[in-house]
Amino acid sequence: MDTALLIWAKSTGLQWATIIMLLGLTMRVIQILLLGRATDLSEARNSDVMSAGIKTIFRRFVPPQGMLQKGLLVYLSGYIFHIGFFIVLLFFVPHIQLIDSTLGISWPGLRSSLIDAITVVTLLALIVLLLHRVWNPVLKLLSTPEDYLTWALTFLPLLTGYMAYHHMLFEYNTMLALHVLSVEALMIAIPFSKLSHMVTLFLARWYNGAIAGRKGVQS
Amino acid sequence: MNSPAVQRAENAFVEFIDGPITSFFGSCVHCGLCAHACLFYEETGDPKFTPIYKLEPMKKVWKQNYTFWGKLLHKFGLSKPLTEEDLKAWEPLLYDSCTMCGRCSMVCPVGNDISYMIRRAREAMVASGYAPEGLKQATLRAATIGSPMGIKLPALKAKIGHIEEETGLKIPMDIEGADYLALLSSNEIMMYPEYIGAIAKIFKHAGVTWTLSSEAYEATNSGLQIGSSDIAGELVQHVVDAAEKLKVKTVISPECGHAYTAIRWEGPNLIGKKFDFKVKHILEVLDELREQGRLKTTGLEEAALTYHDPCQLARRGGVVEQPRRLLNMVAADFREMDEHGVMNWCCGGGGGVSANERAADWQLIAFNKKKSQVQALGVNTMVTACANCRMVLEEGIEENDIQVEVLGLTELLADYLDTK
Numbered sequence: 001m002d003t004a005l006l007i008w009a010k011s012t013g014l015q016w017a018t019i020i021m022l023l024g025l026t027m028r029v030i031q032i033l034l035l036g037r038a039t040d041l042s043e044a045r046n047s048d049v050m051s052a053g054i055k056t057i058f059r060r061f062v063p064p065q066g067m068l069q070k071g072l073l074v075y076l077s078g079y080i081f082h083i084g085f086f087i088v089l090l091f092f093v094p095h096i097q098l099i100d101s102t103l104g105i106s107w108p109g110l111r112s113s114l115i116d117a118i119t120v121v122t123l124l125a126l127i128v129l130l131l132h133r134v135w136n137p138v139l140k141l142l143s144t145p146e147d148y149l150t151w152a153l154t155f156l157p158l159l160t161g162y163m164a165y166h167h168m169l170f171e172y173n174t175m176l177a178l179h180v181l182s183v184e185a186l187m188i189a190i191p192f193s194k195l196s197h198m199v200t201l202f203l204a205r206w207y208n209g210a211i212a213g214r215k216g217v218q219s
Numbered sequence: 220m221n222s223p224a225v226q227r228a229e230n231a232f233v234e235f236i237d238g239p240i241t242s243f244f245g246s247c248v249h250c251g252l253c254a255h256a257c258l259f260y261e262e263t264g265d266p267k268f269t270p271i272y273k274l275e276p277m278k279k280v281w282k283q284n285y286t287f288w289g290k291l292l293h294k295f296g297l298s299k300p301l302t303e304e305d306l307k308a309w310e311p312l313l314y315d316s317c318t319m320c321g322r323c324s325m326v327c328p329v330g331n332d333i334s335y336m337i338r339r340a341r342e343a344m345v346a347s348g349y350a351p352e353g354l355k356q357a358t359l360r361a362a363t364i365g366s367p368m369g370i371k372l373p374a375l376k377a378k379i380g381h382i383e384e385e386t387g388l389k390i391p392m393d394i395e396g397a398d399y400l401a402l403l404s405s406n407e408i409m410m411y412p413e414y415i416g417a418i419a420k421i422f423k424h425a426g427v428t429w430t431l432s433s434e435a436y437e438a439t440n441s442g443l444q445i446g447s448s449d450i451a452g453e454l455v456q457h458v459v460d461a462a463e464k465l466k467v468k469t470v471i472s473p474e475c476g477h478a479y480t481a482i483r484w485e486g487p488n489l490i491g492k493k494f495d496f497k498v499k500h501i502l503e504v505l506d507e508l509r510e511q512g513r514l515k516t517t518g519l520e521e522a523a524l525t526y527h528d529p530c531q532l533a534r535r536g537g538v539v540e541q542p543r544r545l546l547n548m549v550a551a552d553f554r555e556m557d558e559h560g561v562m563n564w565c566c567g568g569g570g571g572v573s574a575n576e577r578a579a580d581w582q583l584i585a586f587n588k589k590k591s592q593v594q595a596l597g598v599n600t601m602v603t604a605c606a607n608c609r610m611v612l613e614e615g616i617e618e619n620d621i622q623v624e625v626l627g628l629t630e631l632l633a634d635y636l637d638t639k
Contacts, residue, residue, distance in 0.1 A: 028245060031241060031285065032238045032241045032242045032245070033238060034238075035236070035237050035238040035241050036237065036238045037237045037238050037239055038237070038488065040488060041487035041488050041491070041492065041493050042483065042484045042485070042486065042487045042488060043487075043493070043494070043497070043498075045537050046537075056330060057330075060327075060328055060329070060330050063326075063328075064325055064326045064562065065558060065562050066557075066558055066562070067252065067255060067256070067326050070252075070255035071250075071251075071252045071255055074250055074251070074252060075252075078250070078328075133249075136251065137266040138251040138254045138260075138266040138269050139249065139250075139251045140266070141266040141267065141269065141272060142249040142251055142269065142271065142272060143249055144249070147249050192286075192287050192288060194245075194246075194247065194248050194249070196245055196246070197245070197246040197247070197248055197329050200242050200245045200246045200329075201246040201328075201329040201330060203238075203242040203246075204239070204242040204243050204245075204246040204329050204330040204331055205329065205330030206330070207238070207239040207242055207243075207330070207332065208239075208324060208327075208330040208331065208332045209330070211239070211332055211335065212324075212332075212535075215484060215535065215536055215537040216537030217533075217534060217535070217536075217537045217539075217561055218561075219324065219325055219332075219561075
């Protein structure tokens with residue numbers, strides 16, 4: 001039974017989750033592009049808005065002047081969990097094997113013990129961010145149920161992966177099936193939640209940079 | 220059933236939600252970092268001043284109209300609709316605690332141009348009738364008299380008479396074919412008319428021709444501050460008509476931040492056509508004259524001084540280096556504040572805040588940022604290039620009983636002109 005669930009999760013489930021995620025994200029991008037914006041009739045100080053936008057896409061990966069100290073906890077935990085999440089996703093050998101078996105592309109992975117340590121650090125960073133969201137007055141005011149739901153959906157794949165690897169709680173195949181299902185839940189939620197920022201932030205940053213760039217300001 | 224005010228607000232929100240705004244709301248992860256870019260939050264620690272929170276009503280409308288779950292829940296009546304209470308509660312947040320300084324737009328990790336959204340959210344507030352009384356009155360005067368402070372032509376002419384007497388220079392009015400059409404701000408006419416004398420001196424020295432227009436002498440644009448594109452466009456049209464009638468090549472935006480944004484960046488978009496003339500801020504014009512060798516100064520101001528960047532000029536306008544080059548011509552000891560240029564801190568009274576009496580207390584609290592910046596430098600002179608900043612700074616200085624003098628950059632240059 002558990003093997004059947006695992007097989008379904010790794011084949012049909014994953015296929016559907018991928019389709020929903022990609023289609024949903026495409027729709028989000030199309031919606032933004034279709035809404036578009038009015039042509040700016042003012043005379044540009046710098047007409048190369050394309051490169052101003054692209055520069056802003058990259059610049060926003062780094063905290064602007066004076067911000068790192070003020071938002072130290074958010075910046076540090078934010079960096080750690082994003083980077084940690086992508087390392088675990090892309091450099092854990094079984095993940096690479098799964099990608100290889102479906103897409104036929106592969107690359108070298110990292111040692112499992114290292115992935116294991118990164119997973120723990122990433123989980124801790126996420127816990128710090130959750131506590132910050134609960135306690136910090138600004139975040140408390142801004143937060144909605146969606147913020148906690150998306151937190152959980154991000155946390156669970158890491159947690160279940162860790163537990164499966166260490167043979168905790170359930171029998172291995174069951175835990176692994178839960179792990180794959182939790183990933184699928186995350187994938188399905190991405191286009192319908194703030195998690196879509198993984199794609200839309202490039203557009204948002206580009207617009208920001210292009211709007212400021214036109215006036216001769218690199219934002 | 221929505222009340223008419225709510226319906227009007229919703230329609231306006233939808234009208235103004237474009238691709239950028241959809242990408243901004245869709246990308247916001249509620250990280251709260253924008254709070255640290257806002258001087259109202261920084262000086263009070265009150266979470267309600269978090270920039271993105273000021274946009275909750277607009278976000279509600281965006282969710283219900285542009286997202287899958289929002290639309291679905293809305294259809295089944297399961298989401299909280301926009302209410303009059305929302306509009307009432309957010310009016311002070313959108314107007315009294317935001318100067319549209321755009322600092323938050325510079326720091327948002329996902330790239331949200333929050334100031335861009337505030338400007339548009341205010342359009343919906345105006346449509347619903349929820350806007351501060353002070354700004355409504357100023358906008359009404361701007362629409363009927365052409366000046367938010369209600370300055371009529373005879374009043375301007377009386378001021379001009381005094382300036383002509385003092386300087387011995389003729390202030391040109393309605394001269395066709397002049398190189399420049401100079402615009403003024405209400406504050407300049409009422410409180411700092413020496414600006415008019417200063418440009419008269421400088422332009423004579425540089426050998427360029429200029430004029431004022433009796434039909435469009437004000438650049439202050441309350442329509443932009445309150446969020447009424449109709450009125451803002453009408454005010455811009457007055458200037459365009461005057462510029463075309465007088466056949467000038469360049470219109471000069473005065474020492475006023477939002478006036479510059481209104482005429483330089485929003486102007487053509489507000490009236491729906493490109494200008495046949497250039498629009499430059501006075502500092503851009505002076506810097507060009509300097510570059511051409513037509514602006515020569517002699518002597519140096521010895522007092523240690525700093526430059527306060529008007530937000531709309533620097534961060535939202537791209538005029539950053541010009542004031543520094545000009546200041547260095549006349550200042551012996553020019554010191555930069557820790558955060559300056561495009562990362563400056565607002566005076567606390569831009570974007571209509573200073574015209575809104577209800578916001579007076581918050582404006583004063585926000586001034587503390589500037590106070591600590593200036594005190595850290597140990598200077599007693601602050602130069603700026605916006606009459607509104609200047610007035611707000613002077614108010615703050617007065618209330619705080621500190622010894623700082625505020626000067627307009629154009630006047631400072633005029634004082635050091637090499638007249639030989």
